Amino acid sequence: MKMPGFDISLVIIWTLVAVLAVLAWRRGEGRLQRGLRRGFEMFLVNGPRVVVALLAAGFLSYFLPKDLIAEWLGHESGWQGILIGSVVGPFFPGGPLVIFPVLVALLKAGAGLPSVFAFLTSASVWGVHRIIMFEIPMMGPRFAAARMIASLALPPLSGFMAIIVIRLLGAPAGFNP
Amino acid sequence: MSEIFGVPFWVFAAISLVAGVLTWQLRGPETVEAAVMGDIDLFLFLVPRMLGGMLIAGLVQVVLPPEVVAKWVGAESGFRGLLIATVVGALTPGGPMTSFPIVVAFYMSGADRGALVAYITAWSLIGFQRFMIWELPLLGPEIALYRVLSVFWMPVLAGYIARRLTIWTATPPSEEGTR
Numbered sequence: 001m002k003m004p005g006f007d008i009s010l011v012i013i014w015t016l017v018a019v020l021a022v023l024a025w026r027r028g029e030g031r032l033q034r035g036l037r038r039g040f041e042m043f044l045v046n047g048p049r050v051v052v053a054l055l056a057a058g059f060l061s062y063f064l065p066k067d068l069i070a071e072w073l074g075h076e077s078g079w080q081g082i083l084i085g086s087v088v089g090p091f092f093p094g095g096p097l098v099i100f101p102v103l104v105a106l107l108k109a110g111a112g113l114p115s116v117f118a119f120l121t122s123a124s125v126w127g128v129h130r131i132i133m134f135e136i137p138m139m140g141p142r143f144a145a146a147r148m149i150a151s152l153a154l155p156p157l158s159g160f161m162a163i164i165v166i167r168l169l170g171a172p173a174g175f176n177p
Numbered sequence: 178m179s180e181i182f183g184v185p186f187w188v189f190a191a192i193s194l195v196a197g198v199l200t201w202q203l204r205g206p207e208t209v210e211a212a213v214m215g216d217i218d219l220f221l222f223l224v225p226r227m228l229g230g231m232l233i234a235g236l237v238q239v240v241l242p243p244e245v246v247a248k249w250v251g252a253e254s255g256f257r258g259l260l261i262a263t264v265v266g267a268l269t270p271g272g273p274m275t276s277f278p279i280v281v282a283f284y285m286s287g288a289d290r291g292a293l294v295a296y297i298t299a300w301s302l303i304g305f306q307r308f309m310i311w312e313l314p315l316l317g318p319e320i321a322l323y324r325v326l327s328v329f330w331m332p333v334l335a336g337y338i339a340r341r342l343t344i345w346t347a348t349p350p351s352e353e354g355t356r
Contacts (some may be wrong), residue, residue, distance in 0.1 A: 008318050013229035013309060020236035031239040039235025043228050046310075048182065050227065052189035054219060058212045059196035062204055095272060100311045113320065117327055124301040125335070134273040135297075138281055147294045150339035154298070154331050161327035169326075172319040 049097055057101035064109045075112030075171075082159030085115035089122030089155060095130075099123050113166060118159035125151040226314035234270045234306045241268065256333075262292035263332040266299030270306040295336030302328055 024031040073081040092098055103116055126148060135144045166172075201209045262283075269276050280293055288296075303325065312321045 010226060010229070012318075013226055013233065013313070016309070017229050017232045017236070020233060020240055023240050024236050027240065032236075035236035035239035036232060037235070038238060039228075039232035042231040042234060046231070047224075047227065049186050049189060050223070051216075051220060052186060052193050054223075055213075055216055056189050056193035056196055058216050058219075059193060059200045059209075062200055062208060062212070063196070096307050096311045100315050104315055107316075107320075113323060117324055120324070121302060121328060121331075125298055127301070130273050130301075134277045138277045139284070139293075143290075143293075146290075146339055146342045147297060147335070149342060150294050150335045151298055151331075154302070154328075154335060157331065158324075158328050162323065165323050165326050169323070172317075172323055 046097070053097055053101045054104070057105045061105040061108050064105060069106065070110035073106065073111035073115040075114065075166075077112065077115060079156075079159075081112060081115030082118045082156050085117075085119035085159060086122045086155035089119045089124075090126035090128045092123050092127075095127075112162075113172070114159040114162040117162040118155045121158040122155035125154055223314050227310055230306070230310035230314065233309050237268070237270050237306070258289055258292045259295045259333045259336040262288070262295040262336065263299040266296035266332060267303045267305050269296075269300050269304070276300045289340070291336035291340030293336075294339035295332040298335040299332035302331060 020035070021032060024035045071077065072084055075081075077084075092102060099120065103120065106116060106119075131144055131148070135147070197209060197212075200212065266276075269279060276297070280297060283293055283296065308321065308325075312324070316324075
């Protein structure tokens, strides 16, 4: 069991908070208070959602077919897992609140980094609901189409890059927490 | 603050309730207990990280307001334009409601189309806020680092490809009213 653990990510995060707080304070005009209030509000709004989202992901991970996920998305699945991750990603609506709990559940169930990275990239650059709700209305269908074509290769490339990075640096020791 | 317990909260609450009942029925109460205990550990781990991440996001917005950011990309072009757009996109906080108005502002201030694509790709793929709030705490520093190493160069590639495509020419609908 990993307790709240004091690790590098915690140090980085709070060092950045301190640096930005000093910057905001030095620029005055109530910036520090405004920034901190915005941050706290975001935390209050998102915190409870994250709690229930992760609870749901935790329960659902018991029902994910682990053998299938390991076989289809595991590190050994190669280009197949990358392809599946790339194709499925765009259809997860709701932004990081949905995507990251899904990623955690997939990793717990034995999915490998190549397919998970492909999934995250395709959910990010090809997210269907964002394209329909924001990009097409604000930038027009041609812009959206061109951007989608320009980023067509990115999801599978992310998967193959994961394989290369793992080959160079070794497999990560496991995921946190 | 009625947003706190808005629709997203209740949707996820309903899903976790149903999934919890199913787990209880099919796997027994011990599994439910194990899952909830695991989640409590996870929350203890997450809270100091998410709070910090969100304070960063809030402070970045007051230190680097979007108007300032828009000036940087302006009419910048060439490879340097793609690089600047990538950095600025990664630094832009908030969801699509913040970033797309900035894209329109960039377009109006004459930003090259490749830069716009690099900006959107960077914001969605390597956004600093998402990295701090979600990726680093949930996936851990190692996996987060592996992912950044895998994808950090992609916004520049997407911008470069977009620049070469010839299907641009239409005016964005949001700009038509201003001409």
